[in-house]
Amino acid sequence: MPTSTIKFIRPKQHAGVIYDAGSQITIDSALADLYVSDGVATYVAKTLIPNGEIPLALDAAGDLIQAGTDRRIALRGPQSAVILFGDSRIDTEYVAANNGYSTTSRGVFTIANALAGQRCRVVKYAGIGGNKYSDLVARYMTDVRPYAKDASWLYIMCDLNDVANDVPLDTIKANARQIWDWAAQDGLRIIETAGYFPSVGKELTATRNQVLLQLSAFKRREASLRRNFFVVDANALIGNSAAATPSTPAAKIIDSSTGSGFHINVGGAYPIAKAVAAILTSQVPPTDRLVSSVADCYGTDATNPNIFDYGLFQGTTGDTSGAGYIADASPGAFTAGVPTGIKPKRNAGACSWAPSVGTASDGVGNALRLKITGAGATDVVQVSTTTALTSRVAGGQSFVGRSRVIITNPVGLHTVYQRIIATVDGVTYQWRSIMDMTPLNGAIPEGCTLTHETPLATLPNGTVSNFENQILIVFSAAGASAQIDIERMSCERVA
Incomplete structure (x- = not known):
């Protein structure tokens, strides 16, 4: 079995054992991640580390300044930072609109992060309409790798364009594997989407349905073989599972009448987002950035950056003159x-x-x-x-x-x-x-x-x-x- 040796620069507790500075452990090179900490920052040794010792050196601030040249060891980005990568469904997570920018009600990750208390931060939106896995392979080195040092997660939504364009199943698998392997080398944890089907009235052919079904089964199997790899089965969450011809209810698709039938609305995005949020809440610690004091505002001190004075909603003397007001006759505890x-x-x-x-x-x-x-x-x-x-x-x-x-x-x-x-x-x-x-x-x-x-x-x-x-x-x-x-x-x- 190929092995590698890790030398600790400073004392470190690993697997319940405390190692002194300078001590070493030997690991199976097939391990996907080995975390080596100096007490300040954490570094990830990549998969299939070649035989031999991998020296680490840290400066006074705890930054990595030397690593063995046999295999790159990358500084892992903040555990809450995410790269979104895929087709038009990723592209519409974040849009230019009304002379500004907005996240949208059909964005799966947007809703998932809101359900998870905004514990994650997107460092790169990398969605392009019409993309297939081959396009993601072509874009990885420019749209993912440069941002990987600042992130810990890669969220992917892609597959329908491959299937609709009759890309052979083995080719789709090979392209997907390439992306997943690169992401693992870059220290990224992956959330993949096993695809849903187009809306009722926009169904795929029987041959294409089988390709998408088998591709989804392949993704689920990979989740049992790879570390730090999660799969959300979108069809199981929103599809017409009992239908002989797989489809998604039109009420969950935004373009069921006039478009391709590929694009979910908030009704379709929400159940998938809920599953993604469950992954995030189990893996990423929460960070509460909401205002927590009535004194934390401009009205208390003009140097305070929070210019909204009323966010803890004190008193009951606000304005009831707006259209549509009626008195609440049964406010209960309110x-x-x-x-x-x-x-x-x-x-x-x-x-x-x-x-x-x-x-x-x-x-x-x-x-x-x-x-x-x-x-x-x-x-x-x-x-x-x-x-x-x-x-x-x-x-x-x-x-x-x-x-x-x-x-x-x-x-x-x-x-x-x-x-x-x-x-x-x-x-x-x-x-x-x-x-x-x-x-x-x-x-x-x-x-x-x-x-x-x-x-x-x-x-x-x-x-x-x-x-x-x-x-x-x-x-x-x-x-x-x-x-x-x-x-x-x-x-x-x-x-």
């Missing part, structure tokens, strides 16, 4: 009213909203609760401050918005998103977290908790005439309703 400094309103449609205020789910401050009823297919409810934040910002500055939203009993609810919206020199810009998509179809299928973090909102230089930090609640079906609790909302200036 108190009817709107938090001080806050103004909800109906932006579109004919729905009603009944507000109340009560202790947040984690006991940090209060929550604003909105019970929304009578919503239609285009209804929107907006939550913002009674006064815009314009006087607190200047052109050229950057901001990020954060919040937590708890959704209960949703019916026909398409998304709840946070946005920063600004007007500079007469031009309006928006940056949104889990924004609604056109056509507006699909709905969140169950109650859940979403943690929002907007894309970095960098204002152009110029005169700022309006700046707001908002939550928008968007419905997509007649007879829609939901209870929405908003907690720990902020808008922070980023240096």
Whole structure:
């Protein structure tokens, strides 16, 4: 059995044994990962390490300055950092829109990260429409490897274009293996997607169905053979599993009527995202970046970067003049009213909203609760401050918005998103977290908790005439309703 020797530069506990500096252990070279720590940073020895000693040297700051030349040893990136790699379904996770950038309600990883409390950070969006695994092989060295030193995860969604273009199964497997092998060499943990089928009415041929089924089975087998390799079976989660001709319900596909039938809406993305979130929550420690004190704001001290004073939703003297307001006659443990400094309103449609205020789910401050009823297919409810934040910002500055939203009993609810919206020199810009998509179809299928973090909102230089930090609640079906609790909302200036 090929073996390699690791020498520890500083004391290290490994497999329950404490090794002194200078001591060595011998390992099986086939091991996918061996973590060698100096107590500050962790380094990963790659697969199939050649025979012989691999020397490590660290500078005073704990950075790797020397490694054996037989095989590269890479500095592992933050365990929360992710690269997204794939076809158009990755490309639409993060889009340019309304003169800014937004993550979307059909993005599987976007929703997964929100369900997982925003514990991950995407360092590279690398999706291109129409891509096959052969295209990913061609792009790996430019779109993944340069970012691998800053990441620990590679999330992949690709397969439908291979199948639809009749790429032989063995070729698809070989290309996928190449990507997975390179990712393992780069110290990346992999989340792969076993594909779902196109929508009803857009079904594949019987031959193509078999290729996709066998490709998915191949991915699941690989998960049992590789370390740090996870597979989410999308067809098992959203497909018509009992149908003789595999398909996905049209209600879960955004382009079931006019397009390829390949692209999921929020109703299709959510169950897959929930499975991805389960992986993330089991593997990546949480990081709570939400505001946690009423004093942590500009209103307390103008040097504070959080320019949103009302994110812990204190008091009940807010504005109830917005369209759609009705009093909450049965607030339960909450108190009817709107938090001080806050103004909800109906932006579109004919729905009603009944507000109340009560202790947040984690006991940090209060929550604003909105019970929304009578919503239609285009209804929107907006939550913002009674006064815009314009006087607190200047052109050229950057901001990020954060919040937590708890959704209960949703019916026909398409998304709840946070946005920063600004007007500079007469031009309006928006940056949104889990924004609604056109056509507006699909709905969140169950109650859940979403943690929002907007894309970095960098204002152009110029005169700022309006700046707001908002939550928008968007419905997509007649007879829609939901209870929405908003907690720990902020808008922070980023240096």
